[in-house]
Amino acid sequence: MTKNYNAVVVGSGPNGLAAAITLAQAGCSVLVIEGKETIGGGLRSAELTLPGFIHDPCSAVHPLGMASPFFRSLPLERFGLHWIQPDAPLAHPFGSGEADAVLVERSLDATAARLGVDAGRYRLLMAPLVENWAGLLGDILGPLRWPRHPLLYARFGATAVLPAAGLARSLFSAERARALFAGLASHSIMPLEQPMSAAFGVTLGLLAHGVGWPIPEGGSQRVTDALVGYLRSLGGDLVTGWMVQRLKNCRQPTPIYLT
Ligand SMILES: Cc1cc2nc3c(=O)[nH]c(=O)nc-3n(C[C@H](O)[C@H](O)[C@H](O)COP(=O)(O)OP(=O)(O)OC[C@H]3O[C@@H](n4cnc5c(N)ncnc54)[C@H](O)[C@@H]3O)c2cc1C
Numbered sequence: 001m002t003k004n005y006n007a008v009v010v011g012s013g014p015n016g017l018a019a020a021i022t023l024a025q026a027g028c029s030v031l032v033i034e035g036k037e038t039i040g041g042g043l044r045s046a047e048l049t050l051p052g053f054i055h056d057p058c059s060a061v062h063p064l065g066m067a068s069p070f071f072r073s074l075p076l077e078r079f080g081l082h083w084i085q086p087d088a089p090l091a092h093p094f095g096s097g098e099a100d101a102v103l104v105e106r107s108l109d110a111t112a113a114r115l116g117v118d119a120g121r122y123r124l125l126m127a128p129l130v131e132n133w134a135g136l137l138g139d140i141l142g143p144l145r146w147p148r149h150p151l152l153y154a155r156f157g158a159t160a161v162l163p164a165a166g167l168a169r170s171l172f173s174a175e176r177a178r179a180l181f182a183g184l185a186s187h188s189i190m191p192l193e194q195p196m197s198a199a200f201g202v203t204l205g206l207l208a209h210g211v212g213w214p215i216p217e218g219g220s221q222r223v224t225d226a227l228v229g230y231l232r233s234l235g236g237d238l239v240t241g242w243m244v245q246r247l248k249n250c251r252q253p254t255p256i257y258l259t
Helices: 014-025 063-067 108-113 116-131 133-141 150-160 164-171 175-188 197-210 221-233
Strands: 007-010 030-033 090-092 102-104 237-239
Touching (some): 007 014, 014 221, 063 133, 090 175, 102 108, 102 175, 108 116, 116 150, 116 175, 133 150, 150 197, 164 175, 164 197, 175 197
Parallel strands (some): 007 030, 030 237
Antiparallel strands (some): 090 102
């Protein structure tokens, strides 16, 4: 069966699916072409060890899946997505036993209280951002434009542009808070001496307090499946096993409907 489309999106990762949904919501007929046999890109799950044991080979914890204004606008629960909130978003171990780990809780005060001499500094860094996390995320995740919350945005930006190592050393005086911040900022996959690596530490920290670090029930694939379910309800199509090599490859493909 062949069909003409207004738009073709290459790649079925979360960004490709978000783009396809946006186009479909705007009334375009959309085809998503995925090069691999499985959908989702970094947002996948697989039985990697024993049958029935589901693993997430790439992304696993999804604070932005719950917090991003775009994701919050989608009816993903209707398409089978259920978030699980752990009692505490994360812990940073020190190798000397469970009791020694820094536990990051939803409560900013409870978390700060575990950081000893750096409690006040941690609160100073996080409190203004956590108080209006939803407004801030709207500004930092959206397209470049004049921010809706300029003061908050400036406050975030003043720390976010720094190298994580420099910020941790200048702000905190003890190992526990410094190590916690370094662990959060390491998600940038950048050297911690590099400018802007602090952005990841600040963002993941404020998300831990603002929305938690939820995981999808059944694994990350459930987010992809819900996105695809919603896309299909809007009339979008998806084909797998089609690695696009050239622009002309996108012309007149044969869609395979997912079940
Ligand atoms: C090890 C690791 C752990 C991570 N953990 C987390 C986490 O816990 N939480 C979190 O929020 N984020 C996490 N991330 C980040 C997250 O995985 C990415 O931000 C996200 O997957 C990016 O989505 P994307 O749609 O841009 O790209 P991808 O997810 O990479 O999807 C791109 C898709 O496009 C397809 N494609 C590429 N080229 C072609 C082509 N020419 N033709 C057809 N198809 C093509 C690919 O096969 C792929 O399916 C992690 C990343 C890594 C590497």
